Amino acid sequence: METTAAVAREIGGPFSLESVTLADPAADEIVVEIAGVGLCHTDLAAKDGHLPFPLPGVLGHEGSGVVVAVGDGVTKVVPGDKVVLSFNSCGRCAQCRAGEPAYCVRFMALNFAGARTDGSNTLHLGDIALGSEFFGQSSFARHAIAHERNVVKVADDLPLSLLGPLGCGVQTGAGAVMNSLDCKRGSTLLVLGGGSVGLSAVMAAAVRELATVIVVEPHAQRRDLALSLGATHAVDPAVGPLAEQVRAILPDGVDHAIDTTGIVPVLEQAMLSLANRGRLGIIGVPADPSAALPLNLIQAQVIGVTVLGIVEGGSDPDVFVPYLLDLYRAGRFPFDKLITTRPFSEIDEAVEAQHRGEAVKIVLVHERKAGNPTWN
Structure with a gap:
């Protein structure tokens, strides 16, 4: 079928809206008419060459x-169902069988290779095969092919066009608190970065009833938003050394820290902010793929530090996304407060606005067409 997609033609270049050809769905594949798609730092990291993905290609x-259509082997959904798209996983490896699909041994191949596992591409621009299958979806488009493993059916009472960030950024931040670090009631948390991932962690911390939640964020508006969502303190990193600011609040240090920045000096300050037996969760994607965290071995041994890499919040989307939506319905996880919508056609302008800090999470929405399923 013919559809419209935002094509990334070259590393560091702008997106280009193009008419592209979407393949017919294979047996386990699902064609989805996209209502909205979140703009994530990971998309931009891939476009700018910080993460592996073949260009020209379609991200999202x-x-x-x-x-709108399903392959003949699909039983999970039928045409007309509303869905959130998430990361892809194999379903067969030891991690997937253990309910840990975020650590699937084929994660990179299924989410970053740019083609199906048989080497075919789901998207073409004329005779040019485009990098596709980004996170098993490439949803910067009017239509996308996803897989039975990476769609989550959602109810009709929800604002469909706003739900996409639950499939990655929101579940990553919330899952870091609830799954990966499993922060307990009354414990303390340092969140480095007040973007959508960091603020999702703040909301999860509020649900878990943590005693102290400190957010470090340079933008005053985001600091204010963090406080409204449940943070107890919001720190401007420009005021002074981060570890000193944290220990002015908690002299013994924090039990948990989550980094969403990928900036090594920030991570070093986070290490200095940890309490004994403290844990540091690493989420942020560094601009330099070779970036490494210097670790003082004596310090690490003396305080018993744990450094944990976190992918997708250690989430199983089929379980965790519905849980977050139940919290949203109950008024306990207002993720929609993070979202600003813009027309899909303004994707490049949205990238710049998000870079300037004018919005926490931009969701690009498509106009509805006559005769198409409606979404709210």
């Missing part, structure tokens, strides 16, 4: 929409 991995 926080899509939500309506199923």
Whole structure:
């Protein structure tokens, strides 16, 4: 079928809206008409060459929409169902069988290779095969092919066009608190970065009833938002050394820290902010793929530090996304407060606005067309 996609033609270049050809769905594949798609730092990291993905290609991995066609082996959804798209996983390795699909041994091949496992591409621009299958979806488009493993069916009472970030950024931040670090009631948390991932962690911390939640964020508006969402303190990193600011609040240090920045000096300050037996969760994607965290071995041994790499919040989307939506319905996880919508056609302008800090999470929405399924 013919559809419209935002094509990244070259590393560091702008997106280009193009008419592209979407393949027919294979047996386990699902065609989704995209209602909205979140703009994530990971998309931009891939476009700018910080993460592996073949260009020209179509990115986008926080899509939500309506199923319009399914392969003959699909039983999970039918045309007309509303879905959130998330990361892909194999379903067969030891991690997937243990309910840990975020650590699937084939994660990179299934989410970054740019083609199906048989080497075919789901998207073409004329005779040019485009990098596709980004996170098993490539949803910077009017239509996307996803897989039975990476769609989550959602109810009709929800604002469909806003739900895509639950499939990555929101579940990553919330899952870091609830799954990966499993922060307990009354414990303390340092969140480095007040973007959508960091603020999702703040909301999860509020649900878990943590005693102290400190957010470090240079933008005053985001600091204010963090406080409104449940943070107890919001720190400006420009005021002084981060570890000193944290220990002025908690002299013994924090139990947990989550980094969303990928900036090594920030991570070093986080290490200095940890309490004995403290844990540091690493989420942020560094601009330099070779970036490494210097670790003082004596310090690490003396305080018993744990450094944990976190992917997708250690989440199983089929379990965790519905849980977050139940919290949202109950008024306990207002992720929609993070979202600003813009027309899909303004994707480049949205990138610049998000870079300037004018919005926490931009969701690009498509106009509805006559005769198409409606979304709210």
